Amino acid sequence: xxxxxxxxxxxxxxxxxxxxxxxxxxxxxxxxxxxxxxxxxxxxxxxxxxxxxxxxxxxxxxxxxxxxxxxxxxxxxxxxxxxxxxxxxxxxxxxxxxxxxxxxxxxxx
Amino acid sequence: xxxxxxxxxxxxxxxxxxxxxxxxxxxxxxxxxxxxxxxxxxxxxxxxxxxxxxxxxxxxxxxxxxxxxxxxxxxxxxxxxxxxxxxxxxxxxxxxxxxxxxxxxxxxxxxxxxx
Numbered sequence: 001x002x003x004x005x006x007x008x009x010x011x012x013x014x015x016x017x018x019x020x021x022x023x024x025x026x027x028x029x030x031x032x033x034x035x036x037x038x039x040x041x042x043x044x045x046x047x048x049x050x051x052x053x054x055x056x057x058x059x060x061x062x063x064x065x066x067x068x069x070x071x072x073x074x075x076x077x078x079x080x081x082x083x084x085x086x087x088x089x090x091x092x093x094x095x096x097x098x099x100x101x102x103x104x105x106x107x108x109x
Numbered sequence: 110x111x112x113x114x115x116x117x118x119x120x121x122x123x124x125x126x127x128x129x130x131x132x133x134x135x136x137x138x139x140x141x142x143x144x145x146x147x148x149x150x151x152x153x154x155x156x157x158x159x160x161x162x163x164x165x166x167x168x169x170x171x172x173x174x175x176x177x178x179x180x181x182x183x184x185x186x187x188x189x190x191x192x193x194x195x196x197x198x199x200x201x202x203x204x205x206x207x208x209x210x211x212x213x214x215x216x217x218x219x220x221x222x223x224x
Contacts, residue, residue: 004151008149030210031210033212033213035213040217041217042111042113042199042215042216042217042218043199043213043215044111044215045212045213045214048212087152089152091210095210096154097154097210097213098151099151099152100151101149101150101151102149102151
């Protein structure tokens, strides 16, 4: 089968750095997305990785290692508004999106 | 504002009711999707419409019936639902090319409760 694994919940402190991991086993790979979803709101696009390495976008960075089936989302200088769920999704060889269950990130003052 | 609008935002219905969820996208995209989101579970793809043609139906029970009258509008008709169908139903759109899956733009969802 195909699955995406990410931690269910993480807690971090305002101003700190947190890394949310995502490992995947899919039939092929054509890219990986990270989405952010605040409670009661729509998921919104954060990043897309298709090649190995780090993509940086302001306080958020996303890393991909295709050989390890692994990605992480790095959030720096955490703010209270970063409290949300973070969804990892992989495009497989059939161009289907396979979703993880999401990581709920709780930021404490 | 993501450019994808869903109504109603909240819906409570009995198991014998018939209701519909509506989605409209203002982005000029060529593909629209219905997803089911349950607590602590991955998003479940229900239906995909590409250029108004249904291209995917992931073994969804017939009590869910999609309709795509044009590339901007998508409906999900609900009939004789079960309590386990209570969930957040998300609509999304994307611009699809050959061998390419574009970024999804989601609506804020319709929270459905079946009594």
